[in-house]
Amino acid sequence: MSELFDWEFVVEILPRLLGGLLVTVEATLAGFIIAVILGLFLALGRRSENPWISQPLGAIVEFIRSTPLLVQLFFFFFVLPRYGIRMPAFVVGTLALGLHYGTYTSEVYRAGIDAVDRGQWEAAVALNFSPWRVWTGIILPQAIPPMFPALGNYLIGMFKESAQLLAITVTELMLTARVIGTETFRFLEPITLAGVLYFLVSYPAALIVQRLEARYARSR
Amino acid sequence: MQPQSTWVKSRNYVFWIIGVLMVGVAMGVSLLANPPETAPFDLLPAILRGLGVTMQLTAGGAALALVVALVAGIGRSVPNVIVRTITGVYVEVFRGSSVLVQMFWIFFVLPLEPFNIELSALQAGILALGLNVGAYGAEVVRGAIQAIDKGQIEASVALNMSPALMMRRVIIPQATVRMLPPFGNLLIELLKATSLASLITLSDITFQASSLRQTVGRIPEVFGLLLVIYFLLAYPLTLGVRWIERQRKWAS
Numbered sequence: 001m002s003e004l005f006d007w008e009f010v011v012e013i014l015p016r017l018l019g020g021l022l023v024t025v026e027a028t029l030a031g032f033i034i035a036v037i038l039g040l041f042l043a044l045g046r047r048s049e050n051p052w053i054s055q056p057l058g059a060i061v062e063f064i065r066s067t068p069l070l071v072q073l074f075f076f077f078f079v080l081p082r083y084g085i086r087m088p089a090f091v092v093g094t095l096a097l098g099l100h101y102g103t104y105t106s107e108v109y110r111a112g113i114d115a116v117d118r119g120q121w122e123a124a125v126a127l128n129f130s131p132w133r134v135w136t137g138i139i140l141p142q143a144i145p146p147m148f149p150a151l152g153n154y155l156i157g158m159f160k161e162s163a164q165l166l167a168i169t170v171t172e173l174m175l176t177a178r179v180i181g182t183e184t185f186r187f188l189e190p191i192t193l194a195g196v197l198y199f200l201v202s203y204p205a206a207l208i209v210q211r212l213e214a215r216y217a218r219s220r
Numbered sequence: 221m222q223p224q225s226t227w228v229k230s231r232n233y234v235f236w237i238i239g240v241l242m243v244g245v246a247m248g249v250s251l252l253a254n255p256p257e258t259a260p261f262d263l264l265p266a267i268l269r270g271l272g273v274t275m276q277l278t279a280g281g282a283a284l285a286l287v288v289a290l291v292a293g294i295g296r297s298v299p300n301v302i303v304r305t306i307t308g309v310y311v312e313v314f315r316g317s318s319v320l321v322q323m324f325w326i327f328f329v330l331p332l333e334p335f336n337i338e339l340s341a342l343q344a345g346i347l348a349l350g351l352n353v354g355a356y357g358a359e360v361v362r363g364a365i366q367a368i369d370k371g372q373i374e375a376s377v378a379l380n381m382s383p384a385l386m387m388r389r390v391i392i393p394q395a396t397v398r399m400l401p402p403f404g405n406l407l408i409e410l411l412k413a414t415s416l417a418s419l420i421t422l423s424d425i426t427f428q429a430s431s432l433r434q435t436v437g438r439i440p441e442v443f444g445l446l447l448v449i450y451f452l453l454a455y456p457l458t459l460g461v462r463w464i465e466r467q468r469k470w471a472s
Binding site for chain 1: 312313315316317318320321322324325328329332333334408412413415416418419426429430433439440443444446447450451454455458
């Protein structure tokens with residue numbers, strides 16, 4: 001039996017894998033920015049008094065949440081070019097990732113906004129503040145900080161699930177590992193190493209989120 | 221409920237514009253589409269040929285996940301440090317990366333030296349799904365056990381129950397009620413994650429749709445139909461979870 005782990009080979013492929021990790025991180029962060037902005041608008045739209053806005057938005061959120069990210073990636077990657085919308089795979093992947101997780105963050109916003117004390121709304125209405133001032137000055141500043149742990153968990157989730165972007169040829173960490181595997185006929189080191197890299201990023205991040213959670217739990 | 225007042229209404233036009241724009245874009249896209257020669261439903265049987273595999277993956281993965289979640293969740297709640305460490309490492313490792321990474325590892329690495337464990341693609345898929353979802357399920361189990369009132373445990377000790385009897389008669393029945401909704405949500409995540417098995421050559425519904433894309437084309441119909449199928453499979457589960465949550469709210 002050969003050596004369990006060929007460390008020279010590990011050192012050789014590490015730079016390529018780190019390059020893949022960089023793409024993963026870029027896709028995650030760009031997707032997260034989309035998800036955070038989109039989630040806010042979805043949450044506000046679903047609170048609309050107008051059923052013609054809140055109902056369709058609710059249906060869209062339910063639909064996106066009930067279908068796999070992988071199929072959504074395929075859908076956008078293969079269907080959009082049929083209508084003349086051509087984008088690099090990375091852009092399609094990032095948009096789909098942001099859209100998918102935007103429906104999840106919208107639920108975080110919804111819960112966060114609901115958690116703001118009712119008296120805050122009443123006081124704002126009594127003082128005749130404009131809606132813009134009520135949202136940006138009173139409600140959101142109180143609603144958003146307690147959401148950080150939940151949003152952090154989705155950021156970590158996006159980081160891990162972005163591996164699915166390999167299905168639409170984005171050379172992120174996992175595809176890099178698989179390509180190295182097929183080139184060298186060695187799968188043990190690249191795929192194990194990719195898993196270790198995912199863990200090395202996501203585990204400390206999860207610990208930070210846990211500490212945040214504990215802090216908000218205490219301050220409540 | 222927030223106070224509904226006139227100012228909310230005055231901003232409605234913003235949402236109207238967004239809504240109209242979205243409908244407009246959707247209509248534009250569908251107008252640009254090549255009119256399909258036949259109804260999209262003729263593609264349905266070909267996609268549904270993969271339904272059996274999707275169901276096998278879901279059922280097998282869920283069964284494995286349930287067992288693993290109970291074992292690891294209880295293991296993380298016992299006083300024994302060794303058991304707690306082992307189950308803790310399992311949970312953190314499998315939550316540290318995604319199902320896809322673990323599926324690839326099991327499918328590509330396990331058959332090689334030094335493991336030499338030959339698994340069929342279906343076994344690899346079920347193993348990856350079960351172990352991954354099981355790790356999340358273990359946290360649900362642990363949380364439910366921790367949430368049980370201390371007095372219940374003290375009463376069991378006072379009644380001289382053995383730890384096993386206390387688990388079976390006191391802790392598990394109460395924890396089960398608490399675990400049902402999160403388990404339902406995990407089942408939905410599991411069902412969606414079965415689509416990843418198409419990437420390790422398993423011919424589930426996603427795989428069938430991908431091969432239709434290559435043979436028949438008609439891409440918007442194929443993937444549109446696939447999305448609807450997943451929605452029809454997953455949404456009843458979502459409704460079920462909400463129903464259970466409502467029952468619980470009434471009960472308490």
